[in-house]
Amino acid sequence: ETESVNGLSLSEYKRYGRHMVLNGIGLPGQRKLKSASVLVIGAGGLGCPAVQYLTATGVGHITIVDGDTVEVSNLQRQILHSDAKIGMHKALSIKEASSHINPNVTIEPVLQAFTTQNAQAILESSQPDVVLDCTDNPSTRYLISDAVVIHNRTSKRATLVSAAATGYNGQIITLCYNDQAPCYRCIIPRPPPVQSITSCADDGILGVVTGTLGTLQATECIKLILGLHNGESAMTVYSALASTPFRTMRMRSRKHDCYADGDQAFDKKLKSVQDIDYLAFTGAQTCGTDLQL
Amino acid sequence: ETESVNGLSLSEYKRYGRHMVLNGIGLPGQRKLKSASVLVIGAGGLGCPAVQYLTATGVGHITIVDGDTVEVSNLQRQILHSDAKIGMHKALSIKEASSHINPNVTIEPVLQAFTTQNAQAILESSQPDVVLDCTDNPSTRYLISDAVVIHNRTSKRATLVSAAATGYNGQIITLCYNDQAPCYRCIIPRPPPVQSITSCADDGILGVVTGTLGTLQATECIKLILGLHNGESAMTVYSALASTPFRTMRMRSRKHDCYADGDQAFDKKLKSVQDIDYLAFTGAQTCGTDLQL
Amino acid sequence: MSVTRNLKVEFGGGLEILFNDQRQLKITLSADGRNPNVRDLIKKLADEHIQERKELFVEGETVRPGILVLINDCDWELRDELDGELEDGDLVVFISTLHGG
Amino acid sequence: MSVTRNLKVEFGGGLEILFNDQRQLKITLSADGRNPNVRDLIKKLADEHIQERKELFVEGETVRPGILVLINDCDWELRDELDGELEDGDLVVFISTLHGG
Numbered sequence: 001e002t003e004s005v006n007g008l009s010l011s012e013y014k015r016y017g018r019h020m021v022l023n024g025i026g027l028p029g030q031r032k033l034k035s036a037s038v039l040v041i042g043a044g045g046l047g048c049p050a051v052q053y054l055t056a057t058g059v060g061h062i063t064i065v066d067g068d069t070v071e072v073s074n075l076q077r078q079i080l081h082s083d084a085k086i087g088m089h090k091a092l093s094i095k096e097a098s099s100h101i102n103p104n105v106t107i108e109p110v111l112q113a114f115t116t117q118n119a120q121a122i123l124e125s126s127q128p129d130v131v132l133d134c135t136d137n138p139s140t141r142y143l144i145s146d147a148v149v150i151h152n153r154t155s156k157r158a159t160l161v162s163a164a165a166t167g168y169n170g171q172i173i174t175l176c177y178n179d180q181a182p183c184y185r186c187i188i189p190r191p192p193p194v195q196s197i198t199s200c201a202d203d204g205i206l207g208v209v210t211g212t213l214g215t216l217q218a219t220e221c222i223k224l225i226l227g228l229h230n231g232e233s234a235m236t237v238y239s240a241l242a243s244t245p246f247r248t249m250r251m252r253s254r255k256h257d258c259y260a261d262g263d264q265a266f267d268k269k270l271k272s273v274q275d276i277d278y279l280a281f282t283g284a285q286t287c288g289t290d291l292q293l
Numbered sequence: 294e295t296e297s298v299n300g301l302s303l304s305e306y307k308r309y310g311r312h313m314v315l316n317g318i319g320l321p322g323q324r325k326l327k328s329a330s331v332l333v334i335g336a337g338g339l340g341c342p343a344v345q346y347l348t349a350t351g352v353g354h355i356t357i358v359d360g361d362t363v364e365v366s367n368l369q370r371q372i373l374h375s376d377a378k379i380g381m382h383k384a385l386s387i388k389e390a391s392s393h394i395n396p397n398v399t400i401e402p403v404l405q406a407f408t409t410q411n412a413q414a415i416l417e418s419s420q421p422d423v424v425l426d427c428t429d430n431p432s433t434r435y436l437i438s439d440a441v442v443i444h445n446r447t448s449k450r451a452t453l454v455s456a457a458a459t460g461y462n463g464q465i466i467t468l469c470y471n472d473q474a475p476c477y478r479c480i481i482p483r484p485p486p487v488q489s490i491t492s493c494a495d496d497g498i499l500g501v502v503t504g505t506l507g508t509l510q511a512t513e514c515i516k517l518i519l520g521l522h523n524g525e526s527a528m529t530v531y532s533a534l535a536s537t538p539f540r541t542m543r544m545r546s547r548k549h550d551c552y553a554d555g556d557q558a559f560d561k562k563l564k565s566v567q568d569i570d571y572l573a574f575t576g577a578q579t580c581g582t583d584l585q586l
Numbered sequence: 587m588s589v590t591r592n593l594k595v596e597f598g599g600g601l602e603i604l605f606n607d608q609r610q611l612k613i614t615l616s617a618d619g620r621n622p623n624v625r626d627l628i629k630k631l632a633d634e635h636i637q638e639r640k641e642l643f644v645e646g647e648t649v650r651p652g653i654l655v656l657i658n659d660c661d662w663e664l665r666d667e668l669d670g671e672l673e674d675g676d677l678v679v680f681i682s683t684l685h686g687g
Numbered sequence: 688m689s690v691t692r693n694l695k696v697e698f699g700g701g702l703e704i705l706f707n708d709q710r711q712l713k714i715t716l717s718a719d720g721r722n723p724n725v726r727d728l729i730k731k732l733a734d735e736h737i738q739e740r741k742e743l744f745v746e747g748e749t750v751r752p753g754i755l756v757l758i759n760d761c762d763w764e765l766r767d768e769l770d771g772e773l774e775d776g777d778l779v780v781f782i783s784t785l786h787g788g
């Protein structure tokens with residue numbers, strides 16, 4: 001299995017054949033996937049299915065950032081973890097599970113929360129083509145978007161795919177696709193009032209809803225890497241119980257007065273996420289801990 | 294952990310807490326899930342994600358029917374299998390993987406294809422609340438629908454959730470929900486002409502598309518068990534590359550002249566799937582083997 | 587002279603809880619001597635269709651932060667936001683943005 | 688007198704391949720002295736928009752088995768199938784049913 005033809009081993013041709021035959025993929029597409037780098041922030045309900053399908057499809061380099069460890073209450077949705085891994089770092093657990101799905105993929109676990117302190121360094125070292133926001137709280141969502149905006153001013157552009165799920169509902173939006181595309185702040189300039197956010201541990205979530213959203217994040221990511229994305233700033237909203245469960249909406253472009261990526265003069269631009277207190281901005285505690293019964 | 298309160302152990306309360314807090318679930322819902330039986334036909338690209346989330350959510354009894362063994366070309370989408378399991382029966386591989394996701398679930402593997410010979414017996418012994426059609430060819434789709442229609446005349450009703458995926462596209466429809474709901478033949482009375490069906494091994498498939506459809510099958514199944522399904526005969530179609538990726542369509546009711554569940558007098562009704570040559574009816578070979586490169 | 591519009595209104599992302607768990611409403615909206623707009627619709631919903639916790643839907647004359655307004659599957663920012671005039675048959679969707687995962 | 692309808696047509700399930708990989712078409716459909724119907728639309732699509740392998744779309748005056756026709760997100764069986772009259776702005780979707788997995 002050491003023999004390689006045009007950058008893929010014979011076993012990779014066998015493994016990926018069922019999608020390499022598709023229009024829009026082929027050998028060039030598989031090579032794009034293999035050389036791509038994806039940064040997944042959050043190794044929970046969204047991160048598990050997202051990484052699962054990125055790995056199976058042969059995305060070459062995946063960095064997973066999460067400081068949490070596995071708890072039993074995660075297991076109704078975080079399908080790459082298991083009882084035997086309770087107490088293990090989630091990012092390590094995903095690395096272990098992914099190695100069974102596809103040993104050709106390199107997984108880089110980062111065993112820390114994504115914070116104002118490490119945000120720029122993680123983006124700098126992973127140089128992602130796509131960032132998946134798989135986190136579970138508003139503070140980190142603004143932080144990730146701001147960090148990507150700052151990163152994209154000087155580095156290879158990373159597109160941001162942000163998803164969320166609560167109860168029977170989910171949402172996904174692709175951001176920062178190009179200079180005219182919105183960031184997270186363009187779409188939600190002001191955070192919701194604190195009383196409208198139930199604390200993370202109180203939020204119920206039907207596990208399979210995170211499964212759908214995380215799988216759709218992987219799909220967006222694969223389309224972006226393959227150049228099959230139409231570049232539209234669309235948001236898809238999902239309600240598992242509605243008679244029209246999915247709606248896809250065309251969203252605004254970048255806002256010229258956006259705090260992060262607006263048209264301000266250079267010296268007025270947001271320069272560092274360390275200048276912002278994200279918890280104070282959203283008024284919400286970070287979370288990530290789960291319901292303790 | 295042997296202590297049990299109202300039918301659930303303390304560890305089950307911890308495990309399922311994040312969805313038991315939801316309106317529409319609670320303890321009664323979890324007990325419905327625990328006592329439910331689901332028959333999954335096909336342990337491939339759709340069956341893997343479907344079983345994964347049914348297991349995580351605590352569906353008590355899952356029967357998986359598949360005669361195939363794991364091949365390397367399956368691994369780009371059949372995310373519960375792995376290189377170490379090549380040659381193993383897929384249904385056994387899923388049983389093994391599921392035991393890590395949730396040891397509280399009983400998985401019954403059937404290591405045979407679903408055929409006219411064993412169809413009624415498998416339905417009879419599993420007494421499913423829901424049947425998931427996760428197969429990959431038109432012959433078996435008609436067979437499954439007919440067998441469910443015959444089964445439902447005399448047994449506890451099974452609702453059929455049929456999904457399919459090819460290329461960048463997928464479809465899912467809920468059938469046989471009640472006496473006025475359509476079966477598969479009501480929706481597609483005549484099979485497509487043979488030349489419009491590429492052979493299974495030639496069909497390309499983007500793995501993550503089967504992930505989305507299989508996850509949506511699990512969602513439909515969970516809604517059905519919980520009594521949260523609206524009972525509409527809707528079909529959701531998915532095109533990963535379209536700017537409106539999902540459309541949900543309201544479908545016809547049962548057709549009064551349907552070959553399987555029409556209004557015929559008793560002696561004209563379809564009585565046994567063994568009376569039909571499904572391969573001749575669809576003109577298509579069964580498949581399930583994968584692209585050999 | 588009063589101008590009247592028949593609209594379909596939908597709620598998502600959990601916002602339906604504020605509206606008695608109704609996901610869909612049919613709303614007849616009128617304005618005097620001009621075409622009814624989104625500002626009128628928000629006022630009517632807040633005044634006539636929410637019993638409690640109005641502050642989880644409105645802030646002043648607009649929706650609270652974190653609620654997206656979509657008209658015929660387009661962000662309302664592409665259609666003049668509060669001043670956007672509504673046509674008969676328009677579908678207006680209010681979505682609460684989510685943060686869990 | 689000729690009656691004209693402006694329609695949106697969409698293809699799914701791989702059927703777009705027969706239409707030059709176009710997922711969406713805008714079609715202007717006319718009939719003499721009556722309202723245009725779905726039969727007219729299928730004929731126009733087959734006559735003017737498919738170059739090859741027409742038999743993968745039509746069979747006689749209707750679509751081949753395995754193609755679903757949906758008008759404004761409803762199965763055409765709920766709207767008189769071939770005889771269903773079309774209105775300005777109707778969205779007609781043709782979907783090829785899939786079998787893989």
Ligand SMILES: [Zn+2]
Nearest residue numbers: 183186258261
């Ligand atoms: Zn912005």
Ligand SMILES: [Zn+2]
Nearest residue numbers: 476479551554
């Ligand atoms: Zn039928």
